Amino acid sequence: MRVPARDHTGSMPSSDSGVATVEKTLSILEIVAERGGASAKEVSQALGYPLPTVYRLMQALVQSDYLVHLKGERRFELGYKLDRLGVSLHRQIGVPTAVRAEIARLHDTAQTAGYFAVYRGADVVVAYVVDSPDHPRLTPLGFGFHEAAHATAFGKIMLAGMSVDQVDGYLGVHGMPRLTETTMTSRPELDAHLAKVANLGVAWEHEEFVPGMTCAAVGVRNGAGMIVGAVAISAPSEQIDPARERALERYLRDASNHVSTYYRSGQLRKAAAVAV
Numbered sequence: 001m002r003v004p005a006r007d008h009t010g011s012m013p014s015s016d017s018g019v020a021t022v023e024k025t026l027s028i029l030e031i032v033a034e035r036g037g038a039s040a041k042e043v044s045q046a047l048g049y050p051l052p053t054v055y056r057l058m059q060a061l062v063q064s065d066y067l068v069h070l071k072g073e074r075r076f077e078l079g080y081k082l083d084r085l086g087v088s089l090h091r092q093i094g095v096p097t098a099v100r101a102e103i104a105r106l107h108d109t110a111q112t113a114g115y116f117a118v119y120r121g122a123d124v125v126v127a128y129v130v131d132s133p134d135h136p137r138l139t140p141l142g143f144g145f146h147e148a149a150h151a152t153a154f155g156k157i158m159l160a161g162m163s164v165d166q167v168d169g170y171l172g173v174h175g176m177p178r179l180t181e182t183t184m185t186s187r188p189e190l191d192a193h194l195a196k197v198a199n200l201g202v203a204w205e206h207e208e209f210v211p212g213m214t215c216a217a218v219g220v221r222n223g224a225g226m227i228v229g230a231v232a233i234s235a236p237s238e239q240i241d242p243a244r245e246r247a248l249e250r251y252l253r254d255a256s257n258h259v260s261t262y263y264r265s266g267q268l269r270k271a272a273a274v275a276v
Helices: 017-037 040-047 051-063 083-091 098-108 153-159 162-174 187-200 242-265
Strands: 066-072 075-078 114-119 123-130 203-206 213-221 228-237
Touching: 017 040, 017 051, 017 075, 040 051, 040 075, 051 066, 051 075, 098 114, 098 123, 098 228, 098 242, 114 153, 114 213, 123 153, 153 187, 153 203, 153 213, 153 228, 162 187, 213 242, 228 242
Parallel strands: none
Antiparallel strands: 066 075, 114 123, 114 228, 203 213, 213 228
16 A cells, blocks of 8 residues: 655655645546647646646656646546546446447437436446437536536436435535526426426426527336336427427336336346347
8 A cells, every 4th residue: 555655844745635636637537538648738828827837746646647748749648547447437337238229229219319317326327328419418427427407408307216315415516507597496496397397207498508498307217117218309409399209208208117127127128139
């Protein structure tokens, strides 16, 4: 086990100092990832950290293979070890082949982007997305997205399946930020909406997350009848009329039934056994 280095006075660093160093290090990784590479000076300017501190931390990341230093270009890029972490994350969330195939079928049938979300700890996380140039996903609804459950259809259906204490805990951490003009930011309004969602078994959001876009979701249930995930779609609001709403609900309920069957018994329709 590595022993923390002592500072210039000979004392062990405080836990607060250690936490601050970790936060700075992670912020540096995020900036390099967002920009597709950056120099130490650019990172220092973006984060407001002293240049010597930034350079020291970036060199430590290089030594650990989390960054690579392109000396000729005087910039840093992401290291290869991060890829292994990403592979491990996908493995831990572990969307089965049959479920991935069912989301692909939803995408093809509904002619929309298709999503599968799950509980992970205390978060509602996007675990799998199927889209296409004609039916692209909402940005930033990619793998790992875990925010704004109050404003997303898959988030609402899963919040509707939680206890009051669980909803309190989730909103206590994530809050209810306003994302568009129609985002619900009142807890009483959200509670009334979630009661309606629980009763209908389907959640809709009309331009609450992204202007001009509409989403819908139905819960996935385990053998105990508890909601453990959600299947969802998104499409431009102008393409959603009452007749298509009814059709999309049918597609979602069908996909939910088959994914729920998998989670109850490990079996899914033979057509969904084909890997995507």
